[in-house]
Amino acid sequence: MTEIDRERTDALTRPKLAFFGRDVGAAEIRRHLLAWAPAVALVVLCVGFAIGDPQFASTTNLRALASQAAVPLILATGMTFIILQGSIDLSVEGVMGASSLAFALLIHNSRTGLDLGIVALIGGTLLGACFGAANGILVTRLKIPSFMATLGMWSISGGIAMLISGGQPPQIRDMAMRMWALGDIIGVPHLTMVAVIFVAIGYVLQSYTRFGRYSYVVGGSEEIALLSGVAVNRHKILAFTFGGLAAGLAAALESSRLGLGHTEIGADQMFLTLTAVVIGGTSLSGGRGGVIQSAIGVLILTVLANGMIFVGVTPYLQKAVQGLIVLIAVVAATWHLRHRLRVVK
């Protein structure tokens, strides 16, 4: 990309501020504050819970937190690109179920005679990518809004998962894979390391590839992107495929950890992933945010869920607390925009 292109892209991705009567200095400070708010919130939560129960900060719990964050990190990274482009992917849970079953049936298991080891992992991940690509094609070629297309794909992939499960979930018997998924090295769980590498790959994609930068452009204004000659459709399909790939990988890893192929392995994950992405600062209308922000959002939710157990919040209230935090985060993130005339989707 030339200097001029980069400047143009930066102009498009910078948040739009009011034209009149604003001191640029104050606006810049406010923007930086907002960008750092999720990270500050994370630190506040951690400190708060550690004060509430010092065991929260023990190495055992840090390891538990790392382990609990692994799957959501992978899912949130995949979801980020889709949201950056202004679309949404509701099919995560179904795709995870189907990939989990596919992976479990390919690896050494209680139902089929196959024993494909790492190839099974690749297979499960690729199946997720295929569902993602299907989403992308539905959205770009058939012009179905992403909300509807992925909603339909949720049912389709979930149905396929149920079909191949057939009432007898396959148990994973490949002990090497199982113990790797459950194990850790120098205190860091293996799955967390995979998640961190995946987030790093996501960051590289976002900052150093055309796909990443154009995703911001497409999200900022799809019309301008089209008129500028950006291959919008191709990038959309890529984003959905990446999202599906993330779901497939996450499902295969979680299945290895739990020991079976499970149609409901993605239960609740869609809400949590979207929440994490939004809390982290990636706007649902697109064009703003990023992989690192989503990762911080994931950490906030993981710390919250784990911390509530430590502090002893009654299970009857935990869902309510989670919802409240999401609302507060969204309101805080969009507070500075509320008085402007703006379309709320």
Next chain:
Amino acid sequence: MKNYNAGAFILAAGILAAGTQMASAAATCDKQNIRFVNSMREISQPYHGDLDKGGRLFLESVGLRDKQYVLQLNQGDSDKQVSLMRAVLASNPGCTVFNVEPNNLPAVQLMVQTANETGAWIVTHWSHPDGFFPYQGNDHWIAHIGVNSLDAGISVSDNLIKAMGGHGGIVALQGILDNKPAQLRFTGLQQELAKNTGVTLLDQQTANWDRSQAFPIVQSWLAKYGDKIKGIWAANDDMALGAVEALRAAGLAGKIPVVGVDGIPEAIQAVKKGEMVATSSSDAYYQGSIGFAMGYCVLTGQVPEPAKWTNEQRNFNLRLITINKDNVDQYLNPPPASAYAGDWACDKIWARDTGPAD
């Protein structure tokens, strides 16, 4: 217009009256004409898989074709459970038997009413609304077979406390919080804890029947309570198995006793391996087939019509089986049809009655 409406109303009323007349006459059906419908929530859990298998096993045992078997899944949607029932009753209602795992209590009422209206036959399991009974004139509601979830909770809790040697801390994984069997099982634990003061309940959370939710909760508990945890109680086997995996990640599988409820094959294997201590089974094969056996016996005239049965024969709790290391060997393999001959035979269909249900 008014005349048309009046005429249509009278016609409809006439048909309904005629229909109900036919419904209350003793209907005997040709055995090749009976349709058996198993109505349950889903098929992805082993429990439901076994319900389905039990039903098919019954049909096989009386020499009927699989074509006469219908599986209805409602995915947790009560309206869907009722509308699926109505849909299949468009034809041959009088010779259709429903064996139902109701999604919730109102669904029971609606399905029984549908059976009464159309002349179909229904057997329900688990729970029914308070004060609503088969013997109150619901002639097509053959029977309700309840499960004493309180007993299930008590017996597995007893096994857990014994395995802990009577002292230590327990953590409890609850099922879906507003689900009656979940609440009753937990009450069973609380009763056992009241009797054994050496054992304390350190914490309780809900994992919503799901092992992938149970795993991180147990992980967090292990970080919070460390070796104060001497036992893990779970309201069902799926969550118990999730707890076992979390223990395995910490190198503790088999070292800390875990109990669950349901008796799924995976849990039975875990009991054999020593990773779980006990589970309680209502016997999914039995629950998935006994309604069919009862309906078959009624419709082929081998037992009197339900209106002539005793109250307890139409509303009883089935006998639970507690599986622990003492008896696990008999349950390791899927049962053959012959194992249930003693329950399906028309003179033995009440064999597992342990007392009236609420």
